[in-house]
Amino acid sequence: MRIEVHLHPPFTQVVGTRTLPVELPDGASLLDLIERLRMDYPNLFPSLRSPEREEEVRSFAIFVGGGEVLPLSYKLREGEVIEIYPPLSGGVVPKLVQKTRRLIC
Amino acid sequence: MNAGYMGKVLFVDLTRRKTWTEPLSEAWARRFIGGSGLGARYLVELSDPGVDPLGPENPLIFMNGPWTATPIPLSGRHEVVAKSPLTGIYGEADAGGHWGTALKKAGYDGVIILGASEEPVYLWIHEEGVEIRDASHLWGLDTYVVDETLRAETAKTAVTCAIGPAGENLVKIAAVMHDGRDARPAARCGLGAVMGAKKLKAIVAMGNRRPPIHDRDGLMASIKAAVPEIKRLAESLSKYGTSGRMTTIEALGDLPIRNWVQGAWKEGAERISGQRMAETILKKQYFCGACVIGCGRDVEITQGPYAGVQGAGPEYEALACLGALTVVDDLEALAYATELCNRLGLDVISTGGVIAFAIECAERGLLPAKVDGIELRWGSPEVVLALIKQIAHRQGLGALLAEGVRKASEDIGGLALEFAIHAKGLELPAHDPRAYNSLAVGYATSNRGACHLQGFSYIFERAVTLPELGYPEIQDRFGVEGKGRFVAVTQDLMCLFDSLKTCKFILFGGIKPTHLLAWFNLVNGWGWDLDRFMEAGERIFNLKRLYNVACGISRKDDTIAPRILTQRRGEGGAATNLPPFGEILSQYYEHRGWSPEGIPTEETVRRLGLEEEAGKLRAKAVMKV
Ligand code: SF4
Secondary structure, eight states: OOOEEEEEEEEEHHHHHEEEEEOTTTBBBHHHHHHHHHHTTTTTSSOOOOOOOOOHTTOOOOOETTTTTOTTTBBOOOOOOEEEEOOOOOOOHHHHHHHHHHOOO | TTTTTOOEEEETTTTTTEEEEEEOOOHHHHOOOOOHHHHHHHHHHOOTTTOOSSSSOOOEEEEEOOTTSSSSTTOOOOEEEOOTTTSEEEEEEEEEESSHEEEEEETTTEEEEEOOOOSOOOEEETTTTEEEEEEETTTTHHHHHHHHHHHHHOOOOEEEEEEOHHTTTOOOTTEEESSGGEEEEOGGGGHHHHHTTTEEEEEEEOOOOOOOOTTTTHHHHHHHHHHHHHHTTTTHHHHHOOOGHHHHHHHOOOOOOTTTTTOOHHHHHHTTTTHHHHHHEEEEEOOOOOOSSOOOOEEEOSTTTTTTEEEEOOOHHHIIIIIIIGGGHHHHHHHHHHHHHHHHBBHHHHHHHHHHHHHHHHHHTTTTETTEEEEEETTTHHEEEEEEEHHTTTTTTTHHHHTTTHHHHHHHHHHHHHHEETTTTEEESOOOOTTHHHHHHHHHHHTSSSSSSTOOOGGGTTOOOOGTTBBSSSSOOTTOHHHHHHHHHHHHHHHHHHHHHGGGEEEEEOOOOOHHHHHHHHHOOOOOOOHHHHHHHHHHHHHHHHHHHTTTTGGGGSSHHHHHHHHHOOGGGGSSOOOHHHHHHHHHHHHHHBBEEEEEOEEEEEEOOOHHHHHHHHOOSOOOO
16 A cells, blocks of 8 residues: 655655655564664664654654654554654754754754 | 651741741641642742732742652652732642752752842752852843853752743733743743842852652652653654644644634744754754653754754744744744743743734734834734733733733723633633633633643543543543533542652653552651542642632632633634533532532531631631631
């Protein structure tokens, strides 16, 4: 199945685009999507160590579908739009961190 | 005295121009810990709940916690406590920065200001003593200039706490500011006006002492192990500040827009986000004392109409209240508006609230469309900037707005009451109870009026767990079952944060109540268990409630603006939800052990060991407890 990922800053800088089509096996969950994104874009959530832990994932990104925060077990559906927002509590995106550092200096 | 404390509280009577110290009561420290809890206990001891908040009988209390000036991460904080002139009930405001640490290093757990001076004065507190000095040359000056002047007059490394013109003019939404240009406010409840009424312009503190620590090696080892994890989990907060969550907050329907009427504002949120700030005006991070996250923003604007802005930048609440509430999406203008509030000494939350209220009143014909040459309309930085100045100086429309939305709406009357978004007279902060069910009852029962930090419950409904307290999963933000207990438990936990004195943002770094308890015992050596620890939080919450009950507060007051309870946002991430208020409030009272009228029962008072305090308040009460 094919879903569409909508990225928001700062993730847009890492991926280089605002929308990203992703092909996944039928029955894939949000956790599967996260694993795929981690493989394709290692810089997206580089400090995320335990993607199977809901609380930790939300320290690095918030996954929203249909206006609601999705749990890791959420079963994705063909054609669905998943939005990735910055975390409400933590997380890091190294590319922009470097940029911020440059601004700081 | 026990480890963690300096064992001394400084008293300053401005009427009699006398200063003295009193030993900190160990019994009180064990029951109320410090900061907010001890501050509340001193307030009960030293004043009558019926006092005029701007009269000399209202003590102004600055209180550190046992963790202030220790190596515990994020512990550079203190609490300011007094009866609030804005709400007429218990008032408190927490501040970060370095002032509390400086006061403790000068040798004091707190300083309590009694009486009032006839002429402007400031205090200079150092290890050798305290001086009451003339401040007539500082009256009328903004807090950044006061800081520079006073550090030149005292010591370069001293830290200042000061009011701006707003506090001098007894503006009811005036803040007590700290750390000069770094601008760390004790903003809420109008405590700047209490300081202004005492003609106390500033308190300068400096010292080199440290509180004793029961098990320093154990504490250092525990902190060392925790810090890398705190930094890893909270790195986004570090890089983008509190407004790094702006777009997410908007997407979840949690951002108040257009005086709480509009449901979505996608592009606006992006334009004022922390990510945008990092790309434009951000100069560097700011760290409060002992902080390892540094969510503070230090900004600089070098060109354009707002060139010259330099120092503390806008945090999430400033951007949301001065910006989203008024539909202003110009980040640089909002940075300037924030600097104005900091210099003039205004609470950015309440200021944004009263400005949005005024614009809506004008839009509906309840105020003239043009007031003193300013055309009141949404999305206008000019309106926001002009009204900030008018409020601080009580000029023009500012005289009305300086009283806060509750009083202003009562003065205008009619439909204006619909547009006054507050709980118990305190303007709502920028998190919407329609997006998080716990917030409605949290705001309604918060002892200082509408406040997101008195419970901080919504973070456990979106990203953080509390396994030790019965919440191993992130809570359903639209859930109802068990929410009453949940709100109460989070409030008790936040009372501990406010009393120990450490920043609640440490929760974003993976720190749980178990860590807090371990550090508590390592600092104090008291060997408490989690039940006893949480009971102290519950005791502190109930003490403040008893004070409020003595001020006449009961169930009738435990509510929030009807707009938030009964009117849908209509679009965005919380388009249709309305918080099931009555159900959750009833659960809450039952869990708290309060009567149907919202008064702690005798059994509850006994269980928490508050008989003495309840008796005192009953004796002093303007109404029968
Ligand atoms: S996280 Fe932010 S508010 Fe908290 S102590 Fe650190 S700099 Fe201050």
